[in-house]
Every structure is written in C-alpha cells, then in structure tokens.
Amino acid sequence: MKDFWLLPQLIRAWIWKPDLNALRFWPRFGLRSARTTWVVISDLSRGDLNLRAMSLVYTTILSIVPLLAVSFSVLKGFGVNEQLETAMMRSLLNFGAEGIAIGEKIIEIVANVKAGVLGSLGLALLLYTVISLMQKIEYAFNYIWHVPQIRPLAQRFSGYLSVIIIGPVLVFTSLGISASLMNHRIVTSLKGIDPIGSAIHTAGSLVPVVLVIFAFTFIYVFMPNTRVRVLSAMIGAAVASILWHFAGWAFTAFVVSSAQYTAIYSAFAALIFFMLWLYVAWLVLLIGASVAFYHQNPDRVMLERTDPALSPRMMERAGLTVMTEIAADFLAERNRPTSTELAQRTGLRNETVVQLIELLAKEEFIVATGDSPQQWLPTRSPNTIRLSEVLAVMRSVGESDSISPDSIRSASGLDSVFDMLDTTHAEALADKTIGDLVDNAVQPMTPVAAE
Numbered sequence: 001m002k003d004f005w006l007l008p009q010l011i012r013a014w015i016w017k018p019d020l021n022a023l024r025f026w027p028r029f030g031l032r033s034a035r036t037t038w039v040v041i042s043d044l045s046r047g048d049l050n051l052r053a054m055s056l057v058y059t060t061i062l063s064i065v066p067l068l069a070v071s072f073s074v075l076k077g078f079g080v081n082e083q084l085e086t087a088m089m090r091s092l093l094n095f096g097a098e099g100i101a102i103g104e105k106i107i108e109i110v111a112n113v114k115a116g117v118l119g120s121l122g123l124a125l126l127l128y129t130v131i132s133l134m135q136k137i138e139y140a141f142n143y144i145w146h147v148p149q150i151r152p153l154a155q156r157f158s159g160y161l162s163v164i165i166i167g168p169v170l171v172f173t174s175l176g177i178s179a180s181l182m183n184h185r186i187v188t189s190l191k192g193i194d195p196i197g198s199a200i201h202t203a204g205s206l207v208p209v210v211l212v213i214f215a216f217t218f219i220y221v222f223m224p225n226t227r228v229r230v231l232s233a234m235i236g237a238a239v240a241s242i243l244w245h246f247a248g249w250a251f252t253a254f255v256v257s258s259a260q261y262t263a264i265y266s267a268f269a270a271l272i273f274f275m276l277w278l279y280v281a282w283l284v285l286l287i288g289a290s291v292a293f294y295h296q297n298p299d300r301v302m303l304e305r306t307d308p309a310l311s312p313r314m315m316e317r318a319g320l321t322v323m324t325e326i327a328a329d330f331l332a333e334r335n336r337p338t339s340t341e342l343a344q345r346t347g348l349r350n351e352t353v354v355q356l357i358e359l360l361a362k363e364e365f366i367v368a369t370g371d372s373p374q375q376w377l378p379t380r381s382p383n384t385i386r387l388s389e390v391l392a393v394m395r396s397v398g399e400s401d402s403i404s405p406d407s408i409r410s411a412s413g414l415d416s417v418f419d420m421l422d423t424t425h426a427e428a429l430a431d432k433t434i435g436d437l438v439d440n441a442v443q444p445m446t447p448v449a450a451e
Contacts, residue, residue, distance in 0.1 A: 035301045036294045043290055052140045053282040060278055063133035134160035141224040144289045146351045147339075148358075149374060151225050163222060212241040216285070220292050225374075226340055232296035240288025247280050297350075310352065312395060319394040320387065321346050322356045324437045326366055327382035331438055336375035363393050383435035388426060390434065 015034045023031065043049055138150055151159060216237035221228050255273055294301050310318060322342055329337055339357055343350040357376060360366045365385060368374040378385065399405075405418070 032298070032301070036291060039294060039301050040287060040290050044287070048143070049283065049286050049290065052143065053279055053286055056136060056140060056282040057275055057278045059133050059136045060282075061275065063129050066127075066129040067133060131157065131160050134163065138223055138225065140286060141220075141289055142226075144286065144293050145224040145226050145228075146349075146354070147224060147226045148351075148354055149225060159222070163219075209241055209245065212244055213237045216240050216288055219285070220289055224289075227338065228292065229296050232292045235295050236288040236290075236292025239291045240284050243284045243287060244281070247284055251277055251280060300349075312397075315356075315394045315397055316391055318346070318348055318352065319356050319359065320390055320434075320437070322348075322353060323360055323365060323385070323390050323434055326376050327378050327385070327434045328438045330377050331382060331435070336369060336377050338375055342376075359393055359397065360390070363389075365390065365393075378434075381435070382438060383433050385434040386429070387432045387434065387437075388429045391425070391429075 015031060015038060018031060020028050020031060135150065135156065138156075142148065142150060150156065213234065214237075217230065217233045220233035220236050221230060325342055325345060326337060329335065337345070339353045340350055342348070342357075343353045346353070348356075357366065361368065361376075364379050366376045367379050368376055
C-alpha cells in the first residue's frame with residue numbers, strides 16, 4: 001500500500017526530472033508529449049477550460065439557429081445546403097429518435113428565417129447574434145494563447161463572416177469531393193481487388209478524420225488573435241480529432257445505455273443530452289487549442305506555474321527593454337514587432353509583455369497598427385522620449401487616486417528621502433532618451449522551432 005501512494009511521485013519524477021536536451025529524439029519526443037499531457041490535465045483540473053466550454057454551450061444554444069440560417073443561406077447559393085442538413089442530422093444520430101426530432105425542428109425553424117420577414121432590424125440582430133458567438137469563441141482561444149486583446153471591430157466583422165461563409169463551403173466541398181471519388185466507377189471496380197480494396201476501404205474510413213483535422217487546423221490558425229504556426233495547429237487538431245471521434249463513440253454508448261434517464265426526463269432527455277454533447281465538443285476543441293499552444297511555446301510547459309508578477313525593479317527594466325525594442329525596429333525600418341515577437345526576443349513571458357505594452361500605450365508612448373495580430377510602433381521620435389518618462393510610468397504601476405504615495409501617512413522625514421531619490425534619478429538620467437539605448441537593443445532573432 002505504501003508503494004502505491006509513492007507511485008504518483010515516481011511518475012512525476014520520471015516525467016520531469018530528465019534533461020530533454022540530453023536525450024535522443026524518440027525519448028525526448030515521448031517525454032515532451034507526457035509533459036504536455038500533464039500541463040493540459042493540470043489546466044483542466046483548475047477548471048478554467050471547463051468554465052469556458054460551459055459558457056460556449058450557453059452561447060451556442062442561443063446562436064445555433066441564426067448561425068445555421070446564415071450558413072444555409074450561403075450554401076444554398078452553392079447548391080450544397082442539403083449536404084449541411086445531412087451532416088447535421090448525422091451528428092444528431094447519437095441522441096436516438098429524440099435527436100432526429102430536434103434536428104428536424106431546427107431545420108424547420110431555419111427554413112422559416114427569411115430576410116423579407118425579419119426586416120432590416122431583425123436581420124441585423126441575427127447577424128449580431130452570430131458575430132457574438134464568434135467573439136465568444138475568440139475570447140476562449142485568446143485565453144488559451146494568453147492574448148488579452150481581441151480583433152478590432154472592422155476585422156472582427158469581416159473575419160468572422162469569412163469563417164461562417166468560407167468554412168462550411170470548404171468542409172462540405174471536401175466532403176462532396178471525397179464522396180464522389182469513393183463512388184467513381186474506377187474506384188468502385190478497384191474495391192473488389194485485394195489488397196487494393198482493403199487499402200481503399202481504410203482510406204475511406206480515414207477521410208472523416210482527415211477532414212476534421214483540416215477543419216480544426218483552420219480554426220486554430222484563424223481564431224486566436226495571434227500568429228499560430230500551421231504545424232502546431234495541425235498537431236493540436238490531430239489530438240482534438242482523436243478525442244472527437246473517441247468522444248462520439250463514448251457518447252453514443254452512453255445514450256444507448258441510459259434508458260433510465262429518458263424515462264425520468266421524458267421529452268427533456270434529448271435536450272439534456274444535446275447540451276452535454278455540446279459541452280464535450282467544445283471541451284475537446286479547447287483541449288486541442290491548448291495542445292497547439294504548448295507545442296508552439298515549449299518553454300511554457302512547466303511543472304510549477306506561477307503568475308508573472310514582477311518586482312518594481314523588474315518592471316522598470318522590462319518596460320525600458322520593450323520600449324527600446326519597439327523603437328529599434330522603428331528606427332531601423334524593420335517589420336513592426338508583435339507582442340509575441342517581443343516576448344521571444346526579450347525572454348519575457350507573453351502576458352508580461354502584453355501588460356507592459358498596455359501601460360506604454362495608455363501613456364501614448366506607443367500605438368498599435370491596424371494589423372492582426374497588432375504590431376507596435378512609437379507615437380513620436382524615440383529621440384524625444386525621455387527615459388525618466390518611461391521609468392515614471394513603470395514605477396507608478398498599481399497607483400490610483402485613492403492609492404498613491406500622497407495617501408500614505410508617514411513621518412515628514414520620509415518625504416525628503418524620496419524627494420532626494422527623485423532628484424538623484426533626474427540628475428543621473430538628465431536628457432537621456434530611448435534613442436540613446438537603441439544601439440544596444442537586442443537584435444531580432446529567428447525563434448527556434450519546436451521539435
């Protein structure tokens with residue numbers, strides 16, 4: 001029994017103690033995968049991903065009819081709206097006869113949604129509901145990627161509609177192409193020849209998995225308001241696809257074996273199962289996004305993770321460093337840096353860089369471009385931005401009208417001490433500016449790709 005209780009500590013030591021750089025490729029790959037699994041499970045145990053999945057369930061229920069109405073309207077122009085209906089009904093087979101009834105009712109409601117009946121105001125509300133769902137999804141993905149800013153309003157509107165319009169067209173066009181190929185005369189004749197027939201059958205069973213990976217990769221690359229590498233998105237999508245199909249199989253088995261719940265909840269059983277399936281689906285999607293994040297940022301895969309709270313001295317140094325890097329790229333006419341690039345270049349955590357950028361932008365030292373993700377440049381010449389100005393902002397973090405040095409009742413002798421410190425700072429910095437530090441700025445580096 002004593003050895004049993006020691007097992008978790010032994011597993012923890014086996015996963016986290018070895019130095020990955022000293023291992024060969026496959027052992028390093030295995031341990032890195034184990035560590036990523038550990039931190040993802042840790043994130044789940046803290047409950048943040050669960051809460052966001054539940055929030056998305058509520059928003060999805062409110063938005064499902066407007067979302068399908070928009071998608072149906074677009075796909076109808078391409079002549080493939082019936083494929084969307086078929087795919088939706090197939091996904092509801094997990095809920096049995098009640099699920100089919102829900103699907104038929106949703107299709108009936110969507111068919112009754114007409115622009116002429118809704119009017120301009122109704123159509124605007126319908127689009128607003130759809131965009132609100134997409135915005136909630138972006139918030140969830142930005143949380144996973146530690147990006148507090150969402151897209152600007154104009155980019156939000158155009159980008160979200162692109163996903164709603166282009167996404168279904170791509171997915172169901174791919175489904176149509178795969179179905180046509182599998183039913184082609186030549187392919188049909190080859191199915192009767194072994195081992196070619198077995199290979200074709202295996203390939204046909206893998207097509208849905210590949211299509212789900214393709215769709216998830218598209219979501220993982222586009223939805224977060226940051227630059228996501230395609231390889232990291234594909235790895236997260238592959239994990240999510242496996243979990244997706246496993247969850248579908250497990251959920252179907254659960255519904256089949258839960259006749260007592262149907263007897264208890266009667267007509268509400270299908271709705272409860274539907275909400276539960278939405279929760280599982282969103283949770284799988286968020287887990288895949290988390291895997292993609294940790295693959296792209298292997299330095300964030302840590303056993304002990306703490307909030308990035310900086311000391312006052314670190315705030316001063318980090319704030320000047322970020323300001324200097326932005327000014328250096330501006331003066332050298334290089335590409336304007338994003339918060340992610342600044343984090344990779346300076347070695348600071350991304351959320352720390354974002355916090356510093358917000359402080360500098362609030363005081364109008366820097367301004368964001370209209371790009372997505374946002375890029376940053378000085379609001380004026382770096383040669384006119386004094387070091388003392390930037391340091392004063394960093395030193396005043398956390399102060400407000402109600403909490404400031406003047407609100408502290410202290411001995412009169414302390415005032416003279418701090419006045420002397422301020423005078424010493426001012427004399428030491430004199431007329432030094434950010435431009436004076438640019439020559440010593442850290443040069444841009446190409447991030448090391450994760451293995």
